[in-house]
Amino acid sequence: MSALQTARLPRETRDVLFLLAVVALCLAPLIAHIPAWASALAALLLGWRGLLAWRARPLPGRWLRSLLLVVVLVLTLAQFRTIVGYEAGVTLIAMLLALKTLELRARRDAMAVFFLGFFTLIANFFFSQSLPTALVMLAALLGLLTALVNAHLPVGHPPLAESLRTAARMTLLGAPVMVALFLFFPRIAPLWGLPSDMATGRSGLSAQMRVGSVAQLALDDGIALRVRFLTPGGQPPPQSALYFRGPVLTAFDGREWLALSQPEARAITWAQPAPAQLQVQGEAVPHEVTLEPSYHPWLLVLDAAEQPPALPDGWRAQMTPELQWLASRPVTSVLRYQASSHLRFRHGPREDTRALRPYLQLPAALNPRTQALAHELRPDGTAPQAFVQAALARLRGGGYRYTLEPGVYGEHTADDFWFDRKEGFCEHIASAFAVLMRAGGVPARIVTGYQGGQVNGVDGYWTVRQSDAHAWTEVWLEGSGWVRVDPTASVSPDRIGLPQRLQAPRGAFGNAMSTVVSPSALLRLRAVWEAVNNRWNQWVLNYTQQDQLGLLRRLGLEAPGWQDLVRVLGGLAALAAALGGAWTVWQRQRQDPWQRLLARARGRLAQAGLELPAHLPPRALAERAQAHFGTQAQPAAQWLLRLERARYAPQPALTLAQLRRQLPRLRWPKPPSRQR
Structure with missing residues (x-):
């Protein structure tokens, strides 16, 4: 619809259509977070209401609206089993906002829509507090304020641009208050913050790894964490050394690896893991991590950190026996912390103990060819170190290939990798290597986390993406403890040590953009945005x-x-009040002195019982006063005529200063109660 067509619409139709567009903008970010039926129903309701406004049709009756409300309540209960909680509550708020547009008959109904819209804006931040969400909410806020201002304008057809300018001025005037509250309003945990869903994991990592069930791995290009190295000059370690440690997987049932903390893992083995026994060497690498929400308590730090990460107030961290750092609660919003790690370290027991038995367990009936291969590569008396090197040599020279499309593996996942398919991504390679090590009598486990990353040339931060999620192995060697062995590096060195990283495939839009804008420019724009x-x-x-x-x-x-x-905030509030008072006084002084005299005369007449509009000129005031008070108003009427001549006569007989001195000495008409 063109702007000219919109301008020709009746005001009521135009205002309703504009308000519906603003409501749609408020609801748009919620589409990914509320049920599909709610999004579809909200779109239908808004479209229906827009059609009714366009065709000037009557609104639906009370019974139909009540029926729709009952349907929404029933569907919400069926979806969430409750109407309590922020997910069910946000769904209801969104539906009530859409339903309320069906009874936009009076200003009172519009006010209800405005307030529901403002509440919906806040509800969007329950799910995302990112910069794009904030920008969309700012646009929706301006739209709601524009509609609110427009609803209070007098009759006629005021342009929406005028209401938008007023709304923008209101927003700018409120910005200093917003900044002051943001900077100084006390953030007292746990009162400060937004509730988040604790039930759904969203990270690329998991406390379990099911091998061979994914035929094709789709890379997620989302950001997992950002790292700023605090070393002199901000120089990072070599990319091949950037291992960010996550969950450690120990129990294996033939296809699935589990962390010992999982209930399923405890059903497989009852032994407790040995203490970390961490010993560090060399210089520490201090770094600052900005961790995106993972809805897990995992704290990703460069492997390995001896001291707990420096977390904000209200957070605590502890190390597991597997050397993983855990927070005291799940990370449900962006979390920033500092850590200091050592790239050279030893951990775990130096001598064989009973606590190492879980790291040797394998299902007896699975992967028989891999078990035979282990006996072939490690005959009696062969040192574990030689066995590890023999397995890595087989990976380097045996025709094995790293791929994101390995297909679905069978029941014997390790056998399929070593002998049949000879291809897979890091989880296939790490799992097959760990099974081989255990079959050869060498304790082994899988460590998951992130490896590598890419430096952002704009701000110098290292960006670690979900596509950098990785799995490697640790083997236990007597006298050395747990030693990292990354078998993927033997199959595909590019995956570990070189700057060229895996990239998510581009979609149709990305391919189209690459034909218009050069790939280097796109990468530069992406770096700037990130x-x-x-x-x-x-x-x-x-x-x-x-x-x-x-x-x-x-x-x-x-x-x-x-x-x-609190004191600073109170002081700023007092300062703002003082500045506002001073601005008011200054504005009054800036007003035209002639207008101030006219306003004072109008006030005197109002005190006598004659209320007159502010737009009347002095001559009209004199005529109204004489008609109402008769001869009592003669002195005031003459003064008003002199005031008029002072404004418009080429050579006025009196100056404004003289008229100002005469004003208090005039005999003005008295109120009716004082004329008796």
Whole structure:
């Protein structure tokens, strides 16, 4: 619809269509988070309401609206088994907003839509607090304010552009208050923050790994974490050394690897893992991690960190016996912390103990050819180190291939890899290698996490993506403890040590864009966008109470606390009130002195009982006063005529200063109660 066609619509139709567009913008980010039926029903309701407005048809009756409300309640109960909780609550809010548009008859109904719209804006941040979401919400906020301003304009056909300018001014005037509240409103855990879903894992990692069930691995290009190295000059270690440790998988049932913390793993083995017994060597590598929400308690740090990561207030960290760091609660929002890791380290027992028995267990009836291969590569008396090197040599020279499309494996996953398919991605390679090690009597386990990453040339942060998720193995060697062995590096060195990383396949839009814009320009734009988004994470989402107190210290306070934040916020509020008062006085002084005298005269007449509109000129005021009060108004009427001549006569007889002195001495008409 063109702007000219919109301008020709009746005002009511135009305003309703604009409000429906704003409501759709408020609901759009929720499509990925509310049930499909709710999104479809909301779209149908908004489209239906728009059609009714376009054709000037009557709105549906109360019974139909009540029936739709009952249907929404029943569907919500069927979906969530409750209407309590933020997921069910957000779904209901979205549906109530769409339903309320079906009874837009009066300003009161529009007010209800506005308030539901503002509430929906806040609800969007339950699911995402990213920069794109914030930008969409800002546009929706301006739209709601524009519709609200437009609803209060007088009759006629005021342009929406005028309402938009007023809404933009309101937003700009409120921005300083928003910034002050953001900077100084105390963030006291656990009151500060948004609730999040604890039931659904979304990270590329998992506490279990099912081998061979995925025929084709689709790479996820989403960001898992960002890393800033705090070494002198910000120089990172070699990319081949960038292993970020995640869950360690020990129990194996033939197809699935599980962490010992999983109930299924405890059913396989009862032995507790040996303590970490970490010993570090060489210089530490300090780094700062900005971790995206994973809905798991895993803290990804460079392998291996001896001391707990420095977490914000309210968080605690502990190390598992497998050398993995865990937070005290799941990571449900962007989390920033600092850690110090050593690339050279030893951990685990140095001598054989009973605690190593779980790392040798294998299902007896599975992978018989792999077990035979283990006996072939390690005859009696062969050292474990030689056995490991023989297995790696077989991977390098046996025609094995790294691929993202290995197909579905059979029951004997290790046999399929070593003898039949000879291809797979990192989980196939690591699993087959660990099974071979265990079959040869060498304790082995699988470590999952992320390997590598890519530096962003704009801000210098290393970006680790979900496509960098990786699985490698650790074998236990007497005298050395647990030793990292990455068999994928023997099959595909490019996957580990070179800057060329795996990339997610581009879709139709990406291929079309590459024909218009050069790939290097696209990569540059992507780097700029990710740097901007990283700044949003660092400066906004990760602005914690420590940052607030640090700001106060920079402002001169030696040992600030949250009470100082309250005092600063109160001081800013008082300053804002004082500035507002001064601005009001200044505005009054800026007003035309002639207009101020006219307003004072109109006030005197109002005190006498004659209320007159503000737009009347002095001559009209004099005529109204004489008609109402008769001869009592003669002095005031003459003064008003002199005021008019002072404004418009080429050579006025009196100046404004003289008229201002005369005003208090005039005999003005008295109120009716005082005329008796």
